[in-house]
Amino acid sequence: MSDALEARVMELEIRLAHQEDLLQSLNQxxxxxxxxxxxxxxxxxxxxxxxxxxxxxxxxxxxQEPPPPHY
Incomplete structure (x- = not known):
C-alpha cells in the first residue's frame, strides 16, 4: 500500500472511531x-x-372564603 493510501485509510479509521464515540454519547x-x-x-x-x-x-x-387581607 502506498504511503498516501495508508495515510488516507488511517484518517478514515480515526474519523470512524470518533463518529462511533459520538454516536454512543448521543445515544446515552x-x-x-x-x-x-x-x-x-x-x-x-x-x-x-x-x-x-x-x-x-x-x-x-x-x-365562604374570607377576603384577602388587602381588602
Whole structure:
C-alpha cells in the first residue's frame, strides 16, 4: 500500500472511531432524556389527578372564603 493510501485509510479509521464515540454519547444522552421525560410525565399525571380531586371536592366553599387581607 502506498504511503498516501495508508495515510488516507488511517484518517478514515480515526474519523470512524470518533463518529462511533459520538454516536454512543448521543445515544446515552437520548436514553437519559427519555427517562427524564417519562419521570416528568408521571409527575404531571399525578398533579392532574390531584388538581381534579381538589376541583371536585374543595376544602372550603369558595363563597365562604374570607377576603384577602388587602381588602
Amino acid at each position: 444522552t437520548m436514553i437519559e432524556q427519555q427517562q427524564r421525560i417519562d419521570s416528568l410525565q408521571l409527575q404531571m399525571e399525578g398533579l392532574r389527578q390531584r388538581l381534579a380531586a381538589v376541583i371536585e371536592n374543595p376544602l372550603m366553599d369558595p363563597n
